[in-house]
Amino acid sequence: MTVTALMDYAAFIIHGFIPGLNGQSPGTFWMPPQASTLAPEVDWVFYLILWICIFFFVLIVALMTWFVLHYRKREGHAEEETAHHSMALELTWTIIPLILVVLIFYFGFKTYLRMKVAPANALEIYVIGQKWNWFFQYPNGHIDEDLHLPVDTPVQLIIRSEDVTHSLFIPAFRIKMDAVPGRYTRAWVRAREEGVFPVYCAEYCGTQHSDMLADAIVHEPGLYEVWLEKASNLLNTMTPVEAGQYLVNKRCSQCHSVDGTADVGPSFLGVWGREETLADGSTSVVEENYIRESILEPSVKIAAGYENVMPSFKGKLKEEEITAIIEYLKTLKKD
Amino acid sequence: MSDIVAYPGTAASPQAEGHTEDNYLTHSRGIMSWLITLDHKRIGVMYLISILAAFFLGGMMALLIRTELLTPGDTIVDADTYNKLFTLHGAVMIFLFIIPGIPAAMGNFVLPIMLGAKDVAFPRLNLTSYYLYVIGAVLAVVSIVVGGVDTGWTFYTPYSTTTMYWGVYWLTFGAFILGFSSIFTGLNFIVTIHKLRPPGMDWFKMPLFLWGLYGTSVIQILATPVLGITLLLLIVERALGIGIFDPSLGGDPVLYQHFFWFYSHPAVYIMILPAMGVISELVSVFSRKHIFGYTFIAYSSIAIALLSFLVWGHHMFTSGQSGLANMIFSLLTFSVSIPSAIKVFNWLATMYKGSIHLDTPMLYALSFIFLFGLGGLTGLFLGALATSVHLHDTYFIVAHFHYVMFGGTVIAFLGALHYWWPKITGRMYNEPLGRLSALIIFVGFNMTFFPQFVMGSKGMPRRYYHYADEFTFYHVFSSIGSYIMAIGFFLIAGYLLHSMFRGRKAPANPWGAATLEWKCSSPPPHHNFDEPPQAGDPYDFSDLVYDSAIGGYVSKQNPQPAG
Ligand SMILES: [Cu+2]
Ligand SMILES: [Cu+2]
Numbered sequence: 001m002t003v004t005a006l007m008d009y010a011a012f013i014i015h016g017f018i019p020g021l022n023g024q025s026p027g028t029f030w031m032p033p034q035a036s037t038l039a040p041e042v043d044w045v046f047y048l049i050l051w052i053c054i055f056f057f058v059l060i061v062a063l064m065t066w067f068v069l070h071y072r073k074r075e076g077h078a079e080e081e082t083a084h085h086s087m088a089l090e091l092t093w094t095i096i097p098l099i100l101v102v103l104i105f106y107f108g109f110k111t112y113l114r115m116k117v118a119p120a121n122a123l124e125i126y127v128i129g130q131k132w133n134w135f136f137q138y139p140n141g142h143i144d145e146d147l148h149l150p151v152d153t154p155v156q157l158i159i160r161s162e163d164v165t166h167s168l169f170i171p172a173f174r175i176k177m178d179a180v181p182g183r184y185t186r187a188w189v190r191a192r193e194e195g196v197f198p199v200y201c202a203e204y205c206g207t208q209h210s211d212m213l214a215d216a217i218v219h220e221p222g223l224y225e226v227w228l229e230k231a232s233n234l235l236n237t238m239t240p241v242e243a244g245q246y247l248v249n250k251r252c253s254q255c256h257s258v259d260g261t262a263d264v265g266p267s268f269l270g271v272w273g274r275e276e277t278l279a280d281g282s283t284s285v286v287e288e289n290y291i292r293e294s295i296l297e298p299s300v301k302i303a304a305g306y307e308n309v310m311p312s313f314k315g316k317l318k319e320e321e322i323t324a325i326i327e328y329l330k331t332l333k334k335d
Numbered sequence: 336m337s338d339i340v341a342y343p344g345t346a347a348s349p350q351a352e353g354h355t356e357d358n359y360l361t362h363s364r365g366i367m368s369w370l371i372t373l374d375h376k377r378i379g380v381m382y383l384i385s386i387l388a389a390f391f392l393g394g395m396m397a398l399l400i401r402t403e404l405l406t407p408g409d410t411i412v413d414a415d416t417y418n419k420l421f422t423l424h425g426a427v428m429i430f431l432f433i434i435p436g437i438p439a440a441m442g443n444f445v446l447p448i449m450l451g452a453k454d455v456a457f458p459r460l461n462l463t464s465y466y467l468y469v470i471g472a473v474l475a476v477v478s479i480v481v482g483g484v485d486t487g488w489t490f491y492t493p494y495s496t497t498t499m500y501w502g503v504y505w506l507t508f509g510a511f512i513l514g515f516s517s518i519f520t521g522l523n524f525i526v527t528i529h530k531l532r533p534p535g536m537d538w539f540k541m542p543l544f545l546w547g548l549y550g551t552s553v554i555q556i557l558a559t560p561v562l563g564i565t566l567l568l569l570i571v572e573r574a575l576g577i578g579i580f581d582p583s584l585g586g587d588p589v590l591y592q593h594f595f596w597f598y599s600h601p602a603v604y605i606m607i608l609p610a611m612g613v614i615s616e617l618v619s620v621f622s623r624k625h626i627f628g629y630t631f632i633a634y635s636s637i638a639i640a641l642l643s644f645l646v647w648g649h650h651m652f653t654s655g656q657s658g659l660a661n662m663i664f665s666l667l668t669f670s671v672s673i674p675s676a677i678k679v680f681n682w683l684a685t686m687y688k689g690s691i692h693l694d695t696p697m698l699y700a701l702s703f704i705f706l707f708g709l710g711g712l713t714g715l716f717l718g719a720l721a722t723s724v725h726l727h728d729t730y731f732i733v734a735h736f737h738y739v740m741f742g743g744t745v746i747a748f749l750g751a752l753h754y755w756w757p758k759i760t761g762r763m764y765n766e767p768l769g770r771l772s773a774l775i776i777f778v779g780f781n782m783t784f785f786p787q788f789v790m791g792s793k794g795m796p797r798r799y800y801h802y803a804d805e806f807t808f809y810h811v812f813s814s815i816g817s818y819i820m821a822i823g824f825f826l827i828a829g830y831l832l833h834s835m836f837r838g839r840k841a842p843a844n845p846w847g848a849a850t851l852e853w854k855c856s857s858p859p860p861h862h863n864f865d866e867p868p869q870a871g872d873p874y875d876f877s878d879l880v881y882d883s884a885i886g887g888y889v890s891k892q893n894p895q896p897a898g
Contacts, residue, residue, distance in 0.1 A: 053712040067686040079623040079690040101669035110720025164494040171794025182582025185655035202796045204729040210799035307377040
């Protein structure tokens with residue numbers, strides 16, 4: 001811990017308690033950057049409550065300290081008989097907090113209503129949570145591992161899960177919504193500034209819950225469309241092996257290594273042509289159909305020594321993408 | 336007044352009844368005399384030993400978790416082990432330590448004596464509930480042995496019905512059994528309080544600790560069956576594939592969350608109400624002042640018990656629950672904060688113009704007001720919809736509920752343990768070390784959990800094995816705090832053990848309290864009182880004076896010392 005780092009923290013603390021000063025990256029003592037239009041509103045409610053809390057906390061601790069110092073047992077000091085109850089006092093500390101919490105409720109609810117309903121004609125992006133990846137499907141059908149969105153445009157996220165419950169959490173946008181299997185949920189955002197912001201999974205979902213990450217990439221006006229065009233035609237600009245490598249990197253690498261170390265799943269190094277022993281004791285040679293089946297119906301054949309946790313990529317990889325992956329796996333020979 | 340009490344008469348002498356050489360510890364000997372005892376005090380002591388063992392286990396897991404989190408990447412264990420650690424830490428702490436902690440251990444020991452009764456209404460049921468606890472605890476341990484459970488203590492479906500670790504059967508079944516233990520204790524306490532109150536103690540002359548236990552018992556009886564049936568449904572779904580919660584079988588995963596929180600939110604108050612009862616006793620006794628606002632405190636316990644059933648939906652603001660439901664649950668959630676605020680202000684008013692004795696139990700009471708105050712206030716962020724969405728499932732929640740459950744219930748439990756320790760063991764502990772460890776725990780606690788508020792609001796999700804580099808500072812700070820706390824706890828273990836063998840003999844009434852348990856000797860005789868004592872105002876200390884010869888308080892009217 002260096003001195004400058006300590007001073008950074010000191011600056012954070014000072015900023016954190018003065019709402020007007022916040023707003024720019026990298027956030028304040030309390031809050032991440034305000035990258036969506038709703039973030040300042042949420043933060044306003046946060047700081048309102050914070051100040052109410054500080055007021056009451058200081059009041060309670062000050063009274064307590066004062067009483068302890070003043071009335072502590074010592075020579076020549078004795079307790080005094082005082083009233084055992086007082087309706088006026090009781091009502092004071094019932095009614096004042098009551099008014100304050102109703103106020104807090106009101107402001108919290110008012111902002112929540114704005115968080116709940118997206119403006120009409122918002123750009124729609126589907127979000128799919130799957131152990132342990134986020135997928136974002138754009139209006140033209142392109143599926144990506146990151147959330148790309150244009151700045152200053154309302155975007156409606158329509159969220160679902162392929163397996164267990166996940167939760168899409170983008171702190172900089174102040175949004176969080178569960179991805180619940182068997183139904184759609186919604187959240188929306190209008191990004192205020194360009195940049196890259198972390199996307200987390202906030203609902204516990206197993207081994208790699210904390211690695212179920214993505215980026216929210218906010219593009220300058222006009223560049224979102226350029227990006228989408230390019231990303232959708234990525235395969236046409238690469239050789240199949242390059243495309244396969246790209247896809248394995250993005251979608252498979254958290255479970256499969258390419259250097260021979262066993263991870264959640266078997267390593268891809270030398271996988272091609274290997275005679276694989278399956279969990280039921282039979283064997284199978286790894287060739288095109290085996291790989292294709294592993295990707296689309298992973299629970300049909302389970303490699304011995306591994307758990308049946310690989311998610312199906314049915315509908316998430318196109319046929320030519322699967323072919324590209326196969327071509328890439330062929331190149332990963334052990335020497 | 337009671338028609339069950341066996342002994343006749345209304346003999347009324349306020350001092351040292353039932354003072355004999357024989358006490359409950361020496362009354363009979365041999366291991367069997369403990370294992371099949373029907374004496375509420377011995378059952379209380381067995382509970383105490385068991386829950387302390389659970390606390391030790393849960394605490395060790397917490398230290399492993401904090402150590403793992405010293406670095407953003409892998410540190411000492413792998414991801415699956417980490418997930419099992421936080422699951423078992425939560426389950427053990429909640430089901431085996433905090434829920435039974437104050438009621439089953441302290442309450443069992445103290446409640447009948449506070450009522451001047453010989454025992455609880457149903458001693459056999461009491462022993463049964465202890466053994467159900469033991470069975471539940473054994474099942475929890477089995478779940479660890481068979482490979483662990485990685486679902487989180489909330490057992491959310493469909494994760495819990497599909498995870499490859501089938502220890503989940505054992506742990507959920509253990510929690511199911513523990514539920515019965517909890518229900519039986521609640522039932523026993525309710526009947527005891529209704530039927531065995533002594534002459535002179537009407538409802539509004541009961542010590543507030545009994546109000547706390549009463550409120551808790553009501554929740555235990557009404558809410559725990561819901562948890563039982565929920566866990567059973569989970570087991571059935573997993574074992575037989577009957578679709579209740581899993582959408583791929585036609586079930587509804589959010590339904591599970593409703594069921595679960597319908598129990599588990601009130602369970603928060605199962606944990607906190609007896610703690611508040613303890614604090615009411617401590618603040619009054621150690622300030623030498625009559626409790627302020629007795630009726631408001633008593634009614635607020637009941638208000639909390641009832642309102643706690645209406646707020647469970649605040650755990651599901653981001654589950655896709657309708658906006659209308661969210662609004663209603665948000666509003667109702669705030670209603671629970673009022674009775675808690677009332678209590679805090681009444682405790683402060685009680686201290687006003689007192690003569691405040693800063694003995695160890697009082698230090699815990701002050702600690703409680705500080706920590707629970709912060710825990711309660713930060714709940715406001717989570718009741719308000721706009722902020723709750725951002726903070727849900729982050730470290731802010733982790734900090735909030737540790738401030739409430741650890742800073743609240745566990746700190747009150749420690750206060751209670753130090754307060755009643757002389758009564759339970761007949762020995763005093765080392766007071767300076769007691770104060771020192773209370774201080775160490777207070778400092779360590781804040782170091783551990785305050786940074787978690789900050790990283791939570793900055794976006795650090797909970798139950799994360801890996802985390803972003805920007806949170807390293809907070810995590811390291813937090814882990815150091817947890818080690819400091821551990822030192823405090825080992826210190827306590829040390830001087831309490833020492834006191835059992837070497838401690839000064841405790842007088843009947845070391846703190847000068849006016850509730851009935853201090854009128855029998857320390858430790859109490861087997862049958863508590865020879866004759867039912869006459870109960871007076873539990874917060875009127877005017878009759879008690881300190882006698883330095885015995886190191887305790889005696890009655891002015893009849894200064895003959897006891898114990
Ligand atoms: Cu997750
Ligand atoms: Cu709750």
